Amino acid sequence: MLYKYTPFPLVHPPHNFISIKPLTAYKNTYIYSQMAPSFDNESSLFNFVVRDGNGVKGIVDSGISKVPQAYIQPHAEQIDKKSASKCEFPPIDLSKLDGPDHDEVVNQIVRAAETLGFFQVVNHGVPVQLLDSLKQTAHNFFSLPAERKAVYRKEVSPSPLVKYGTSFVPEKERALEWKDYISMAYTNDDEALQQWPIECRDVALQFLKTSHEMVRNLLEALLGNLGEELDDSKIDAFIGKKMVNMNFYPTCPNPELTVGVGRHSDMGTLTILLQDGIGGLYVKVPEDVDMEKKGEWVEIPPIPGALVINVGDMLQIWSNGRYKSAEHRVRTTSTKSRVSIPIFTSPLPTQKVAPLPQVVKKDGGARYREFVFSNYMNSFFGNAHDGKKSLEFAQINSN
Numbered sequence: 001m002l003y004k005y006t007p008f009p010l011v012h013p014p015h016n017f018i019s020i021k022p023l024t025a026y027k028n029t030y031i032y033s034q035m036a037p038s039f040d041n042e043s044s045l046f047n048f049v050v051r052d053g054n055g056v057k058g059i060v061d062s063g064i065s066k067v068p069q070a071y072i073q074p075h076a077e078q079i080d081k082k083s084a085s086k087c088e089f090p091p092i093d094l095s096k097l098d099g100p101d102h103d104e105v106v107n108q109i110v111r112a113a114e115t116l117g118f119f120q121v122v123n124h125g126v127p128v129q130l131l132d133s134l135k136q137t138a139h140n141f142f143s144l145p146a147e148r149k150a151v152y153r154k155e156v157s158p159s160p161l162v163k164y165g166t167s168f169v170p171e172k173e174r175a176l177e178w179k180d181y182i183s184m185a186y187t188n189d190d191e192a193l194q195q196w197p198i199e200c201r202d203v204a205l206q207f208l209k210t211s212h213e214m215v216r217n218l219l220e221a222l223l224g225n226l227g228e229e230l231d232d233s234k235i236d237a238f239i240g241k242k243m244v245n246m247n248f249y250p251t252c253p254n255p256e257l258t259v260g261v262g263r264h265s266d267m268g269t270l271t272i273l274l275q276d277g278i279g280g281l282y283v284k285v286p287e288d289v290d291m292e293k294k295g296e297w298v299e300i301p302p303i304p305g306a307l308v309i310n311v312g313d314m315l316q317i318w319s320n321g322r323y324k325s326a327e328h329r330v331r332t333t334s335t336k337s338r339v340s341i342p343i344f345t346s347p348l349p350t351q352k353v354a355p356l357p358q359v360v361k362k363d364g365g366a367r368y369r370e371f372v373f374s375n376y377m378n379s380f381f382g383n384a385h386d387g388k389k390s391l392e393f394a395q396i397n398s399n
């Protein structure tokens, strides 16, 4: 329907009735995607945010002053900014892998994977200019009118490789996450260039390509330490599947009540994460490691030009629990929207996964059972984020 633009709703609304700004302007005529929903009515909120693809961004653009009830986390999940300290570890300089300090750098990588499961790297081979373009591209993409993004909702996406969405599994969550995202799965260059959204495809593909050697080097170091040599024939078994996401965390009027992403570990092998300068990524120091601050949340501080690396569940399983896929979460902020761009690497869906035999032998037993990766994926995406529960799918209980 076309309406003449009027700055006020035509009908006087009830007090919790929020008017939506016009989505598209054409000359002086504005197109309204729908009448304003009540954000405190769960089904109209769900329809507006999820079904119609307006996302959290759409709620914020409507000018709310308090987060809708559906986004208010249970008290235990709310993030107290003041109680977390910063992770002080310096970033690992990957250029030194090529020189006399090779072994020392491998030790740093292994030690980080065995303790926090998170570390930062510099001189990683991804051009710093590209990192800036990626962040700008993410902002530009999420500034598009809702209908331009909504074409990639999973129910209607023209490509099985591309998915635009919000929160994690909205249908299953007790409280929604304050995040919109676009997800681009990689099969080959041609399909990426044809099917990924034109606004993001070039920089996303360059990110994937320029980071490949680093991922390989990191994996070589981590697997080498487990007595597993990484040659070309094994690459697909460990990182045959790759996906680039762009996450958008709009400004939030009540950051203390919400989360950008709830507690979770990543499902795959290694995640390469580009975060912007805003901060708010927290990692829980595992309880079972020789480290200070066990069980506490530490913030991974933004370092210009650096990338964040974290261990995923598969690497924890192959290493029979030696490497930690650490639990992490993201805070929201009231002043600026935040973007992050992760590359998720994982085995191919058909791959069988189990702890590496040489590690099991050393440890005197397997802590995880063998499974096909696609089954793990189904379990992971079939449940709301809940800390490290995802690993229970494969865990062998010792009692």
Ligand SMILES: O=C(O)CCC(=O)C(=O)O
Binding pocket: 245, 247, 261, 266, 273, 275, 281, 328, 329, 330, 339, 340, 342
């Ligand atoms: O935005 C971030 O810093 C982290 C996002 C994240 O954990 C994820 O996408 O899995």
Ligand SMILES: [Fe+2]
Binding pocket: 264, 265, 266, 328
């Ligand atoms: Fe994550």
